[in-house]
Amino acid sequence: MTHIQRGVIGMAVWMAVAACALGIPTAQAEQTRFNYRLKWLFNTSVAGDVFAMENGFFADAGLDVQVKEGSPEKDAIKELELGYAHFGVASADQVIRALEKGADVVVLAQVFQVNPMQWIYRYPQVQITHPADLKPYNIGITFGGNDETIMQTLLATIDLTLGDVKVTGVRFDFTPFLKNQVDLWPVYRNSQGVILAERLAKEGETVRFLNPADFGVDFVANSIVTSGSLAADHPDLVARFLSALLAAWEAAMDPANQAPVLAAVKKYDTGTQGQVQAAQLNATRILVKPDPDIPVGRIQTAAWAQTEAIMLDQGLIRTPVHVTSRLRNPASFQ
Amino acid sequence: MLFRRIYQFMIVYGVFVGLLLAVKTGLSLSDYVIPGIPLILDTAGQVAGGFFRDVLDTLSVAILGQGISIFLAFFVGILGRRSSWAGSMIRVTAYNIQAYPIVALAPIIFILLGDGFLSRLLIAAMICYFPLLLSVLGVMAAPVPDIEHFYLATGRMCWHLEVKIRAFENLSKLTTVIAGSATLAMAGTIVAEFIAANAGIGYSIRIALYQSDLAAILTALFMIGIVISVYQGLLESLGEAVKAKWGSENKGALL
Structure with missing residues (x-):
């Protein structure tokens, strides 16, 4: 056996081992358990997902x-491609x-109709009614992050x-804001x-939030995604999953279900106090x-187009990806 | 020695990237999961200059942190070499403190000292200090009876002679430990930057991670590997030179 033959065989063996290690069986389509990878830890912001899991949706x-x-x-999208997850939550960026x-990823539903990424500030010390009002203030930024x-x-x-x-890089620690070093x-x-607002309220301080969408910047946040191949090959499966999940989210967002939703969340997020939750x-x-008339999961096509335009404009992507062609209206599966 | 370090790193890095590319090809993965060679080269072309400066920034903090930890390790190691109660106490304390994960303490350090230079320096020094201290303690606490006996018997033994004998007899070990601690200091600095600093290659890696940019991370790893290989190679060469010089100058005097 030549060196080349040995090399080829060695590589083939290695690839087989790697494929097994990555858990990608050929009979994946027959798998009955589906993994749904969230973007963040279990807490109230994933109430609908937890409610679906806990209440048999x-x-x-x-x-x-x-x-x-x-x-x-x-990263849910990487897990979709590697076969570790079948559905996931990913941010628009x-x-x-x-x-x-x-x-190969498609968007099935948009969880947040309003992006939760906002800026907290003390009011009336800081007053923002127009983006130009930001100029004299020290603004916290997570470099490399969405914000x-x-x-x-x-x-x-x-045009700024x-x-x-004045910008300050921020981390997990709120101290610079609490010490009034960052506005x-x-x-x-x-x-x-919610946690910061409560903490400052105890000190007698009032806070407000700067929501960029109020000034026309619609940057989409978390959405439910799957692979394009799963959506194309198993639309019935995707429809069942999405229908169950969105029904759970609708129920979880109904104030009448507050108690069971909080109970479900509390089961997984034991470290946060009930009143905070x-x-x-x-x-x-x-x-x-x-708005009561807005169905949970509605995809805002214009906001997605703007998100792509923003990323293109800021050099975060170099070529257009036509993301709107990858949006699947939840109704199309139902 | 320097060139051997560099080409050994190049081989390891090449094998690592080769394996990644084999997985990418074998499983038909997109560039989002594992970037292909064109994307890696393209990204490297864009970020290499900035990353190189970041690595030098990180290295400068690591060298300073390593210097501080070497000084402290020898200071405490020399104090703790005696089999007295105080020496035993220092050794036990050093062994116990080493068990604490510095990474868990890092957030506290950042809250107290902010996310600037001092925090990075302190974490780098702490991460490489304890392994160094244990080695120095081990060397300094182990007598060299064949040589020390002569000075003890003639009443000429003093503390600095004792330290000199033990250091000289274990010079290879100390050189290896000091060169090895460079990696720890670098790793410590990168961890500190990754957690909360606002400069250095660890900070750049964190941003690349936020943006799922594996090509940038691979570029950063290459830069870190090359720079640390050169630094370690230089340290080893320096150790050899010191050993040769010290040996020729002092061996006669000692013996």
């Missing part, structure tokens, strides 16, 4: 779905970046850049925003279902 649809917690290191790099892109876009509406305002701090409105659920409700 998936089982009623004849599906065995394992809802898996997310984290900063976990993740979807657009993935499409640019050839990933950097959103703030850049917001400032661009008044981040270099024209506007980026938070997820329905999780950290109740406030977080109220805040989530406004973001997911801002």
